[in-house]
Amino acid sequence: MKALQVSRSVPRLGMARIASAISPVTATKLGPLEYTSVDEPELLGPDWHRVRTRLAGICGSDLSLVEGHASLYFEDWVSFPFVPGHEVVGELDDGTRVILEPVLGHEARGFAPPFDGAAPGDGDDYAHLATGDLEPGIQTGFCCSTGGGWAPEFVAHQSQLHHISDDMSDERAVLVEPFAGGIHAALLAAPTVAGRHDTSTPAIVAVLGAGTMGLAAIAGLRRYVPDVRIIVGARYPHQRRFAEEFGADVVVAPDELPRAVRRAAGCHMVGDHLSSGAHVTIDAVGTSATVADCLRITRPRGRVVLLGMPADVTLDLTGLWHRETELKGAYTYGTEHLPDGRTARTFDLAIETATELRAERLLSATYPLSDHVDAIAHAATAGRRGATKIAFDLRKEDS
Amino acid sequence: MPRPGFVLDVDKSTPPTLFWHGEGFRLEKLPADRSRVIYAPEPHDAIDDIDGAIRTSLLNPIDMDPPPALLFPGMKLTIAFDDVSLPLPKMRRPDLRQRIIEQVLTMAADAGVDDVHIIAALALHRRMHEFELRHALGDRVYDAFEPRGLLYQHDAEDPDELAFLGTTDQGEEIEINKRAAESDLLVYVNINLVAMDGGWKSTAVGLASYRSLRHHHNPTTMEASHSFMDQHASELHKSTWRMGKVMRDHGPKVFQIETTLNTDTFPQPFEFLSKREWEWNAKDRALYLGAAKSLAKTPPRLARKIFHGIEAPHQMTSIQCGEVEAVHKVTTQNVYDQQLVEVEGQTDILTMGIPYICPYNVHSIMNPILVMCTGLGYFFNLYRGKPLVREGGVVILTHPTTNEFHPVHHPSYIDFFEEVLADTKDPHVMSQKWEQQYAEDDWYRHLYRTTNAYHGVHPFYMWYWGSHGMKHVGKVIIVGGDAATVRKLGFTPASTMNDALEIASDTVGRSPTITHIKTPPLLIADVK
Numbered sequence: 033m034k035a036l037q038v039s040r041s042v043p044r045l046g047m048a049r050i051a052s053a054i055s056p057v058t059a060t061k062l063g064p065l066e067y068t069s070v071d072e073p074e075l076l077g078p079d080w081h082r083v084r085t086r087l088a089g090i091c092g093s094d095l096s097l098v099e100g101h102a103s104l105y106f107e108d109w110v111s112f113p114f115v116p117g118h119e120v121v122g123e124l125d126d127g128t129r130v131i132l133e134p135v136l137g138h139e140a141r142g143f144a145p146p147f148d149g150a151a152p153g154d155g156d157d158y159a160h161l162a163t164g165d166l167e168p169g170i171q172t173g174f175c176c177s178t179g180g181g182w183a184p185e186f187v188a189h190q191s192q193l194h195h196i197s198d199d200m201s202d203e204r205a206v207l208v209e210p211f212a213g214g215i216h217a218a219l220l221a222a223p224t225v226a227g228r229h230d231t232s233t234p235a236i237v238a239v240l241g242a243g244t245m246g247l248a249a250i251a252g253l254r255r256y257v258p259d260v261r262i263i264v265g266a267r268y269p270h271q272r273r274f275a276e277e278f279g280a281d282v283v284v285a286p287d288e289l290p291r292a293v294r295r296a297a298g299c300h301m302v303g304d305h306l307s308s309g310a311h312v313t314i315d316a317v318g319t320s321a322t323v324a325d326c327l328r329i330t331r332p333r334g335r336v337v338l339l340g341m342p343a344d345v346t347l348d349l350t351g352l353w354h355r356e357t358e359l360k361g362a363y364t365y366g367t368e369h370l371p372d373g374r375t376a377r378t379f380d381l382a383i384e385t386a387t388e389l390r391a392e393r394l395l396s397a398t399y400p401l402s403d404h405v406d407a408i409a410h411a412a413t414a415g416r417r418g419a420t421k422i423a424f425d426l427r428k429e430d431s
Numbered sequence: 432m433p434r435p436g437f438v439l440d441v442d443k444s445t446p447p448t449l450f451w452h453g454e455g456f457r458l459e460k461l462p463a464d465r466s467r468v469i470y471a472p473e474p475h476d477a478i479d480d481i482d483g484a485i486r487t488s489l490l491n492p493i494d495m496d497p498p499p500a501l502l503f504p505g506m507k508l509t510i511a512f513d514d515v516s517l518p519l520p521k522m523r524r525p526d527l528r529q530r531i532i533e534q535v536l537t538m539a540a541d542a543g544v545d546d547v548h549i550i551a552a553l554a555l556h557r558r559m560h561e562f563e564l565r566h567a568l569g570d571r572v573y574d575a576f577e578p579r580g581l582l583y584q585h586d587a588e589d590p591d592e593l594a595f596l597g598t599t600d601q602g603e604e605i606e607i608n609k610r611a612a613e614s615d616l617l618v619y620v621n622i623n624l625v626a627m628d629g630g631w632k633s634t635a636v637g638l639a640s641y642r643s644l645r646h647h648h649n650p651t652t653m654e655a656s657h658s659f660m661d662q663h664a665s666e667l668h669k670s671t672w673r674m675g676k677v678m679r680d681h682g683p684k685v686f687q688i689e690t691t692l693n694t695d696t697f698p699q700p701f702e703f704l705s706k707r708e709w710e711w712n713a714k715d716r717a718l719y720l721g722a723a724k725s726l727a728k729t730p731p732r733l734a735r736k737i738f739h740g741i742e743a744p745h746q747m748t749s750i751q752c753g754e755v756e757a758v759h760k761v762t763t764q765n766v767y768d769q770q771l772v773e774v775e776g777q778t779d780i781l782t783m784g785i786p787y788i789c790p791y792n793v794h795s796i797m798n799p800i801l802v803m804c805t806g807l808g809y810f811f812n813l814y815r816g817k818p819l820v821r822e823g824g825v826v827i828l829t830h831p832t833t834n835e836f837h838p839v840h841h842p843s844y845i846d847f848f849e850e851v852l853a854d855t856k857d858p859h860v861m862s863q864k865w866e867q868q869y870a871e872d873d874w875y876r877h878l879y880r881t882t883n884a885y886h887g888v889h890p891f892y893m894w895y896w897g898s899h900g901m902k903h904v905g906k907v908i909i910v911g912g913d914a915a916t917v918r919k920l921g922f923t924p925a926s927t928m929n930d931a932l933e934i935a936s937d938t939v940g941r942s943p944t945i946t947h948i949k950t951p952p953l954l955i956a957d958v959k
Contacts, residue, residue: 282850284849288849291845292849295846295850295872298872298873298874299873299874300873300874300877301874307874
């Protein structure tokens with residue numbers, strides 16, 4: 033079958049990295065991604081299913097991989113060559129439609145789960161991601177054993193599959209995975225919000241970036257973290273509009289975010305840092321500049337949640353040291369403990385949220401796999417082109 | 432003999448009219464046979480012997496004893512003076528404040544007075560920079576007083592240095608600078624650039640706190656001031672005069688010194704700015720072309736520096752001292768004598784070229800809030816009788832109106848623009864919903880007290896200043912402004928004057944009358 037595949041090629045990664053500064057089109061053409069013929073992956077056991085991709089989204093982490101910006105950290109946690117694509121809605125052999133929860137967890141890899149009812153992303157030992165029955169790979173889309181969503185078909189363990197009802201469109205379903213990521217980040221704000229000393233006024237949560245993940249985090253905050261004032265830095269008009277619709281109290285341009293947080297906190301600005309600031313800041317971009325911005329606007333002993341994959345960053349951490357700021361990663365999803373005492377799977381919350389907010393509004397354009405260069409260029413420049421989520425549409429592809 | 436002001440009826444042979452456009456100019460051809468241009472009177476002759484006139488006036492005050500009779504050893508003497516917002520542009524050295532204060536200090540020294548404080552009466556304005564204080568007061572006064580802590584700037588947020596004097600019969604509180612309030616004599620040194628300045632506004636406003644100022648710096652009072660240039664029709668002034676009565680009964684003895692300036696506003700090579708276009712000679716045309724073309728290529732920051740470096744040749748035409756109200760009556764008449772222009776009837780469209788400067792951006796940036804205030808607060812109010820534009824008419828401003836703010840001088844303006852104007856343009860709503868938060872913001876308070884920032888509430892006052900104009904007109908259009916910024920102000924952007932007139936036709940019809948108020952130089956339209 034024809035699929036998009038990433039191979040290990042240091043020269044191609046290097047060229048893509050250089051070319052990405054000029055043009056995402058050039059980076060894609062020169063980089064490690066190829067539209068090529070690949071073998072259909074074998075089913076890996078009785079609990080595995082063949083999934084025919086219907087829609088597969090293009091995520092920020094996919095872009096950093098294609099453009100050669102991914103961290104060397106992943107060297108030992110992925111296996112080449114692999115087919116990317118982890119935001120997937122697909123169809124099983126029996127015709128039922130499923131959303132993929134892409135983490136290749138304990139069960140998929142032949143290990144006992146860390147606790148009964150654990151989600152694939154749960155646990156505090158990641159050895160299983162690099163060992164066991166499969167080749168290394170943190171998720172479907174980074175593992176050569178399973179294939180990925182940027183192909184007409186791939187294989188998935190039943191622990192990864194969420195059946196969806198007929199009334200959920202593919203366009204909505206393909207947004208569930210990124211929504212789960214955003215909601216997980218939002219829920220990481222909850223302990224800091226609940227633990228604040230002064231509860232007479234709402235806690236301030238700032239969100240920097242309003243692409244798909246930032247918007248999902250805003251939605252998650254508004255729905256699952258009570259008593260918060262959400263202040264968002266969003267670059268483009270359509271992002272601002274969605275941010276407001278998804279529950280932000282204040283939406284400003286990114287360079288206005290420090291002033292907006294200052295106003296809400298009623299604090300001083302000392303140099304380029306706020307004297308107090310947001311209780312929690314969620315960085316939905318993940319660059320050196322945005323992480324530094326988050327540290328500047330988060331109050332002492334507050335929390336910065338890194339939702340956007342940061343890769344290599346250069347930071348002056350003196351402020352973090354002085355202000356005892358907590359830096360918290362927000363990778364995926366799993367089992368969530370909600371502020372109201374409930375326990376829920378992040379994906380269930382994401383399906384609920386995507387339905388409530390009609391998440392399909394965020395799907396701006398789809399492309400066939402063969403137009404991957406244009407698709408990736410569109411995704412890489414989505415914000416300034418007025419778009420949010422770009423996806424591959426394989427519903428008409430021949431395998 | 433200087434010529435009086437003039438109203439030109441535009442016909443087909445009238446040359447294009449020069450409009451101010453921030454740190455630049457535009458030439459606009461106004462429609463013939465239904466447009467007119469109001470020109471300021473030519474500058475009155477300045478007094479030749481200024482120092483002599485000051486001395487004569489000090490020794491012959493109105494309705495009050497002269498300083499030698501008021502000064503005595505052991506007394507507390509406070510001299511307060513108008514801040515950097517006056518005059519505009521700054522005058523050539525020596526500034527009148529320096530000349531006057533030096534003579535008052537000499538008289539104080541002769542009388543054996545050794546407890547003298549000099550205070551910049553800046554209310555909620557920004558603190559003056561050292562170079563600005565030196566310019567206003569001269570190096571001798573600055574070096575003698577500032578290092579010893581005897582020359583300083585009023586701090587409206589220092590509770591230990593404010594004194595409560597009482598309330599008016601309408602419940603308005605008067606709280607002013609404590610040192611001034613407790614002095615045996617308060618000498619106020621004023622430069623009266625427009626009829627709005629001076630009188631009780633000098634002390635009851637310049638030395639006051641937010642607690643006092645909020646009683647008249649609010650939308651209700653501002654909307655009912657018709658206009659600020661006519662004390663008897665201005666609620667702002669009526670409130671201030673009521674406060675003056677409390678000052679007279681419970682405050683310090685005030686010796687008011689007021690001066691007026693002529694309208695000799697621009698030095699070489701900018702004299703063409705004061706001339707009527709049909710009287711431009713070849714040199715004026717060459718200077719205009721040279722200035723316009725070079726400014727168009729000059730980076731905004733440099734152009735700003737060039738303009739704010741202008742020192743105006745305007746000079747003193749009168750000085751009067753003594754009892755506040757008696758003095759101010761004479762001063763106001765002198766201002767009117769210089770600036771009044773008789774204008775017959777109102778207009779459908781009033782056009783204004785907004786220049787690079789207003790009282791609140793000296794050595795700073797004319798930000799969008801100040802563009803609004805200069806147009807609808809100041810220029811709109813340059814009338815006596817009736818507004819130049821009819822009710823429901825259109826005001827057209829020309830100004831670049833970029834989204835640019837001076838971060839040190841105007842920090843709360845930035846937030847006001849981003850936060851308050853995004854919520855409401857209604858002065859009444861914002862005064863209820865937002866004003867207190869900004870007025871009491873601890874960071875703004877800190878910046879006002881320790882840096883050169885305007886008080887947190889100041890952008891509200893600027894917006895209120897234009898509230899009468901906003902309520903009166905049907906539409907405001909800005910030509911040549913940044914479209915997004917203009918829209919954020921609640922106004923309509925237009926690329927050219929013709930576009931603006933086309934847009935205005937929706938409000939005032941296809942053949943409206945148009946009046947251009949060509950200022951500066953300053954003028955007051957006496958609308959019949």
